[in-house]
Amino acid sequence: MADRSKADADAPGASDAGKVLIVEDNDLNMRLFCDVLEAFGIESLQTGSGPEAIKLARAHKPRLIIMDIQLADSSGIDITRALKADPELAPIPVLAVTAFAMKGDEKRIIEAGAEGYLSKPISVSSFMATVRRFLG
Numbered sequence: 001m002a003d004r005s006k007a008d009a010d011a012p013g014a015s016d017a018g019k020v021l022i023v024e025d026n027d028l029n030m031r032l033f034c035d036v037l038e039a040f041g042i043e044s045l046q047t048g049s050g051p052e053a054i055k056l057a058r059a060h061k062p063r064l065i066i067m068d069i070q071l072a073d074s075s076g077i078d079i080t081r082a083l084k085a086d087p088e089l090a091p092i093p094v095l096a097v098t099a100f101a102m103k104g105d106e107k108r109i110i111e112a113g114a115e116g117y118l119s120k121p122i123s124v125s126s127f128m129a130t131v132r133r134f135l136g
């Protein structure tokens with residue numbers, strides 16, 4: 001999936017390092033995450049693919065990765081594990097997003113190395129409160 005982020009040309013000092021990478025295979029959730037972040041002035045990179053997420057993380061060094069745990073092409077838990085196994089990518093915080101039915105998987109998610117998780121359905125206020133906690 002293409003990088004739909006905006007150009008940084010008019011923002012001196014801004015770089016991809018200030019962006020949040022959203023990994024989500026559901027278009028409606030992707031739009032929600034994207035729109036909410038944008039409303040708070042946070043630029044994002046997007047993909048629905050696990051392997052693509054690793055490539056984007058390596059290329060752009062985002063400041064946070066929002067990771068859907070159930071992707072069409074992979075397990076977000078496996079992708080999180082792969083990110084955390086890479087010394088260059090491991091410091092990037094991963095916020096996992098789980099389906100309500102998978103709430104019991106919180107332990108697996110944390111063991112994979114994710115720094116936090118949210119359960120769907122996502123409320124805008126708790127989503128942004130959590131994102132801001134990670135962005136500091």
Ligand code: MN
Binds near residue numbers: 025026069071072
């Ligand atoms: Mn999904």
